Amino acid sequence: xxxxxxxxxxxxxxxxxxxxxxxxxxxxxxxxxxxxxxxxxxxxxxxxxxxxxxxxxxxxxxxxxxxxxxxxxxxxxxxxxxxxxxxxxxxxxxx
Amino acid sequence: xxxxxxxxxxxxxxxxxxxxxxxxxxxxxxxxxxxxxxxxxxxxxxxxxxxxxxxxxxxxxxxxxxxxxxxxxxxxxxxxxxxxxxxxxxxxxxxxxxxxxxxxxxxxxxxxxxxxxxxxxxxxxxxxxxxxxxxxxxxxxxxxxxxxxxxxxxxxxxxxxxxxxxxxxxxxxxxxxxxxxxxxxxxxxxxxxxxxxxxxxxxxxxxxxxxxxxxxxxxxxxxxxxxxxxxxxxxxxxxxxxxxxxxxxxxxxxxxxxxxxxxxxxxxxxxxxxxxxxxxxxxxxxxxxxxxxxxxxxxxxxxxxxxxxxxxxxxxxxxxxxxxxxxxxxxxxxxxxxxxxxxxxxxxxxxxxxxxxxxxxxxxxxxxxxxxxxxxxxxxxxxxxxxxxxxxxxxxxxxxxxxxxxxxxxxxxxxxxxxxxxxxxxxxxxxxxxxxxxxxxxxxxxxxxxxxxxxxxxxxxxxxxxxxxxxxxxxxxxxxxxxxx
Numbered sequence: 001x002x003x004x005x006x007x008x009x010x011x012x013x014x015x016x017x018x019x020x021x022x023x024x025x026x027x028x029x030x031x032x033x034x035x036x037x038x039x040x041x042x043x044x045x046x047x048x049x050x051x052x053x054x055x056x057x058x059x060x061x062x063x064x065x066x067x068x069x070x071x072x073x074x075x076x077x078x079x080x081x082x083x084x085x086x087x088x089x090x091x092x093x094x095x
Numbered sequence: 096x097x098x099x100x101x102x103x104x105x106x107x108x109x110x111x112x113x114x115x116x117x118x119x120x121x122x123x124x125x126x127x128x129x130x131x132x133x134x135x136x137x138x139x140x141x142x143x144x145x146x147x148x149x150x151x152x153x154x155x156x157x158x159x160x161x162x163x164x165x166x167x168x169x170x171x172x173x174x175x176x177x178x179x180x181x182x183x184x185x186x187x188x189x190x191x192x193x194x195x196x197x198x199x200x201x202x203x204x205x206x207x208x209x210x211x212x213x214x215x216x217x218x219x220x221x222x223x224x225x226x227x228x229x230x231x232x233x234x235x236x237x238x239x240x241x242x243x244x245x246x247x248x249x250x251x252x253x254x255x256x257x258x259x260x261x262x263x264x265x266x267x268x269x270x271x272x273x274x275x276x277x278x279x280x281x282x283x284x285x286x287x288x289x290x291x292x293x294x295x296x297x298x299x300x301x302x303x304x305x306x307x308x309x310x311x312x313x314x315x316x317x318x319x320x321x322x323x324x325x326x327x328x329x330x331x332x333x334x335x336x337x338x339x340x341x342x343x344x345x346x347x348x349x350x351x352x353x354x355x356x357x358x359x360x361x362x363x364x365x366x367x368x369x370x371x372x373x374x375x376x377x378x379x380x381x382x383x384x385x386x387x388x389x390x391x392x393x394x395x396x397x398x399x400x401x402x403x404x405x406x407x408x409x410x411x412x413x414x415x416x417x418x419x420x421x422x423x424x425x426x427x428x429x430x431x432x433x434x435x436x437x438x439x440x441x442x443x444x445x446x447x448x449x450x451x452x453x454x455x456x457x458x459x460x461x462x463x464x465x466x467x468x469x470x471x472x473x474x475x476x477x478x479x480x481x482x483x484x485x486x487x488x489x490x491x492x493x494x495x496x497x498x499x500x501x502x503x504x505x506x507x508x509x510x511x512x513x514x515x516x517x518x519x520x521x522x523x524x525x526x527x528x529x530x531x532x533x534x535x536x537x538x539x540x541x542x543x544x545x546x547x548x549x550x551x552x553x554x555x556x557x558x559x560x561x562x563x564x565x566x567x568x569x570x571x572x573x574x575x576x577x578x579x580x
Contacts, residue, residue: 003455007455008451011451011454011455011458012451014454014458015410015438015447015450015451015454016414016417016431016434016435016438017435017438017439017442017447017450017451018432018435018436018438018439019439027447027448027451030448030509031448031451031452031455033508033509033510034402034448034452034509034510034513037398037399037402037510037513038399038402038403038465039399040395040396040399041396041399041400041403041468041469041472042468043396044393044396044472044475046468046471046472046475049471049472049474049475050471050474051467051470051471051473051474052470052471052473052474052477053301053470054301054331055287055301055477055524055525055526055551056287056288056331056333056526058288058333060330061327061330061334063327072194075194075195076194076420078192078194079190079191079192079194079420079421079422080419080420080421081418081419081421081422081423081424082424088419088420090419090430090433091427091428091429091430091432091433092429093429093430
């Protein structure tokens with residue numbers, strides 16, 4: 001299989017990572033060699049195999065629905081690159 | 096004592112407990128050596144003033160009942176440390192100062208250790224050579240221009256060079272064991288669910304585990320005992336009875352059955368690795384273990400499986416870096432443009448590559464062909480181990496298919512870089528514990544490691560086997576202090 005530039009542009013859109021032509025070409029080359037390597041899995045028949053989603057064979061523990069940490073607003077907002085009082089600031093999204 | 100930094104963690108603890116050394120003396124020695132070792136580039140963030148202060152405070156009212164009394168320690172920069180910058184080796188977190196502490200590091204401070212600084216690593220732990228770090232290459236103290244392994248490369252370099260008595264790394268596909276093997280140190284990747292992932296910058300959540308990196312097996316057991324706790328803040332943390340690993344450590348492994356998987360004899364494996372493995376088998380026999388040939392038939396499919404599962408989880412985990420809540424932001428014409436520029440400028444090439452792979456294998460139309468397929472093969476790989484463990488107590492393999500390579504040698508070929516993890520990745524996919532111990536040198540004098548893989552939650556057993564073999568191997572690291580200024 002081959003991943004073309006159009007696919008790279010599509011994935012970059014989904015990934016929210018901008019790529020220019022030069023970077024797209026490099027990525028296409030890299031991804032193709034990686035996917036050639038991944039294709040090896042097709043040698044295996046897996047029709048009747050259950051997918052493994054977690055190696056930990058335990059059920060999730062339940063806990064009571066209690067608030068344990070309070071008043072974290074300042075901590076939550078502390079590392080924001082752009083803020084205004086208690087809010088995160090982003091480019092305008094509503095005209 | 097001028098040779099403080101040459102002492103093992105266990106010796107330092109003993110000397111502080113018996114008041115032969117103070118925390119201040121020990122801390123000063125490691126800070127001084129770290130300051131003279133800048134050329135290694137093992138640290139991303141140094142916190143020397145703070146650690147010296149805290150050591151003095153510790154000495155004023157020393158609590159000598161603790162397991163790590165007044166011990167200075169630097170940790171991989173993937174663990175969130177309250178009020179000290181945590182970068183994950185990335186530009187996108189260059190200015191991130193956590194307001195909370197990871198559970199694993201909190202456990203360490205609770206036992207009396209003091210944070211000395213944050214150690215370099217591959218960006219978001221994605222790499223096998225520490226070359227993807229935004230903060231530059233780390234040098235292997237064994238030889239200039241040699242990679243220290245990765246992703247925990249700053250950690251392996253710092254322990255081998257004795258800049259810190261011990262440290263912690265994280266291991267998603269070999270990131271503790273491979274760098275330990277490259278630097279002649281000991282590294283343990285615990286069972287999935289043994290150490291809390293709370294406060295560790297996430298890479299691939301179904302594979303990530305924190306673990307100790309040390310100069311010897313006993314130190315490794317002591318730190319594992321401290322960091323492994325059940326934690327309700329991590330929903331995949333497992334509530335099982337944990338041993339006091341260092342106290343229960345024994346060299347008596349008579350009658351233990353150790354499996355040798357034939358599939359690990361990979362094509363093109365250097366003779367030196369093959370010889371090392373044979374020597375390892377002899378050492379294990381000398382310790383009284385019984386050697387049994389086993390088969391792990393799906394070994395060859397582990398790396399392709401890993402390169403679907405890990406990027407898929409990474410693409411999802413790294414979606415949070417959007418330039419809004421924390422970290423680096425690039426200005427854009429609108430919100431989407433801001434996201435795209437932030438992520439394009441903030442992430443390095445390898446991270447972007449993996450996000451793209453992950454996004455692709457999870458995208459509509461490809462999910463079944465790749466992600467679901469990989470999850471099924473992952474099941475087959477785990478079944479192989481389950482089957483093998485009906486016959487044996489542990490498995491012995493080489494840690495890596497080669498010794499440390501040169502900086503720049505593999506950077507242009509991602510697949511050849513990925514092949515480094517061929518012996519370590521299956522262990523993460525199956526969620527098992529694995530330990531790498533130094534076992535010999537190649538012709539160039541570079542260290543080589545052996546890996547002992549255990550049953551889930553059986554850390555004590557692989558620590559014991561490692562402890563017994565360590566004595567027989569009697570490994571000596573060839574370190575000349577060439578970098579010390």
